[in-house]
Amino acid sequence: MKASTVEIDKSATILKLLGDKTRLTMVKILDTNDCCVCEFVEIFQASQPAISQHVRKLKDVGIVREKRRGQWIIYSLNRESEYFPMIQSLLDHLPNQDFKLKELEEQGLRISCE
């Protein structure tokens, strides 16, 4: 079976976005869990605006989606994106990052968004 292909220019744009440690980890986490900004802030020990700006870039190209839930905005991987198949095969080569969410839970910080 031949994989669907994505224009080189568009692919380069996506790879540049994923070529950042924070965003790449975000996407890997989102592959198995939906998350809100405040969780990412804890996970990456980064400022809220920094995290917001990262997710915005992912949202702008359609890699992630947001949905509001009360005061929180939950981000999830957009599996309908034309880039998803490429991203998925990429993520398969990355080590699981669920331990980061586990750590949050142990600190009782995951619950803040439930």
Add this chain to the structure above:
Amino acid sequence: MKASTVEIDKSATILKLLGDKTRLTMVKILDTNDCCVCEFVEIFQASQPAISQHVRKLKDVGIVREKRRGQWIIYSLNRESEYFPMIQSLLDHLPNQDFKLKELEEQGLRISCE
């Protein structure tokens, strides 16, 4: 079968490198053909130093290899690189770029390096 994984930090570095239209196309071309700098100069209509700097970055992380052949230096994909499996699955999602080399041949510019 589980894919071999590559640390997130290292992966981000590789993806950043591939997140450039010129380098991404280079790697896709190298997936099916070895090439020298002068061919890339023609293909991308870029300056020789610009091309040299791009291949150098790919070489520095071990994605490509060089071997001298007379006055030319031939670049090839390093299939032994720890990043190769990830890169390979990426390249599967990109459209074939062989037409670029075909165009060179038609202009008689491919032969310059044989």
Add this chain to the structure above:
DNA sequence: TCTATATATAAGTGAATTATTATATAAGCA
């Protein structure tokens, strides 16, 4: 309605990136 929490956005700054120009190195050949 007032306050707190979660998130977004705008402006500014410093660091990283890419191309250019100029120069160096190395091989081939007369």
Add this chain to the structure above:
DNA sequence: TGCTTATATAATAATTCACTTATATATAGA
């Protein structure tokens, strides 16, 4: 040896990027 071709490297200038600080928006709850 001197000239040409192929490539590399260094310095620099222009652009892009990611973070910070400050502020705005939106929801929840007293």
